[in-house]
Amino acid sequence: MSSPQTDSPVNPIPPVVVALFLAIIVIEAVFSLGTRGMIGGPEAVGWRQGAIQDYGFNAEIFGWMLQNGVWPLEHVKRFVTYVFVHGSFTHALFAGVMLLALGKFVGEVFSQWATLLLFMTSAIAGAAVFGLVAPEPPWLIGAFPGVYGLIGGFTYLLWLRLGQMGENQARAFSLIGILMVLQLIFGLLFGSNSTWLADVSGFGFGFLLSFFLAPGGWAKIRARIRHR
Template sequence: MFFRTESFQQFIRSYPIVTFLVGLHLFLWVMIDVLGLPFFWQLERIGVGSNQGIANGEYWRLVTPIFLHGGFTHALFNSFSLVLFGPALEQMLGRAKFITAYLGAGVIANLGTYVFGPDVYLHLGASGAIFGLFGIYLYMIYFRKDLIDQANAQVVLTIAVIGVIMTLARSNINIYGHMFGLLGGAVLAPILLQSARPYSPYRNAQPRRRLDDNEIGFDPNRWKNKKFSNKSFVPRLLWGALVVLILLGLVSRLL
């Protein structure tokens, strides 16, 4: 449920919403922190969560902070968490409900930050929305045991406890966002899970085509064709691009 076995190409095809969100995180990080383009600097300035801005009627700031991050490590950690815990819910809920869950929990997290946080408070990041996913899983554990087995429930409980402890122990973390995101996911869960089905790693798998008798034979060039085919080259190119982005982020933090 939480351990990915798909190839890069299979992951993109099976979980397009999670793929898009992770790609958006990394794209905005490159545009803002690596390339430093003025347009995206301005986009971050008007999109960051600001309690004072919301009080002045800038209500879009309840949504836009979900997609912005304070540096590469922040974006990478949230993206990694999304890759681990998002796919199962995207399959179980369906794309529309998954988007509703993710954005809904994120907005509740930012709304809680606005109501209970200091008047002058700035924040950004997808953590509230990701904690909302944990809130949905926690609801499953206690009220929809048919959707999650005991082993995966233990994984969720362990990660959730660690996440709460880290939230309370570390400085410079939006405690309101994390806690209200968790609560928001749990509140949305009974509505979104009404028609949900248990996760299956085989549900999105492409059926294998049965070979005709005429197709069965020895092709001396099959390894060459497989090695240099576009189907194998494109995923490797995408993984390579991701590795380059990670290296750029590490270098930027050392300078």
């Protein structure tokens, strides 16, 4: 048994989640300090815009790659790198806080690699759907599609728990429902764009992927297939 003196009253945040958070915040700190002229000199003002051009996901570039069947690494990398570039400090802060909160919950059940895979593949799926169906704007940046993938994992765990308790499993989707309502309200007040498609797609992919990534999930699926 562990000693009471060494037990923490708060479960630590999984290291992979902390690493993702630090990557987002450090990059944003560089952009913010550069914009304020505190580092980098006069050219630092354009660092954020340059990063968006070089590392943001672009639906038009994606369409060009699909049409021509050409997949240069300098553009394929955008499926991953766009997650770490944000439009403002507030944008990065909200994404980072949600990453910590959802990542802590999911990471306490999922393994380290499964949590990372859930986040990144949800972000990739969100970008792909955005690139296929979003009319405008062409640019997608920020960690929210990956964060929504973690919300999908959170929803799966809650859905599973409610089923075990014999309660209404539809309640598990309350969080994503609230977030979608808030997005609608903000869109009506301040104008909206098609980036919400990436968020919703990230959530859906994260929820479905959790059936495989959750502890024992793949074994359960194989058992069901063999039983049938």
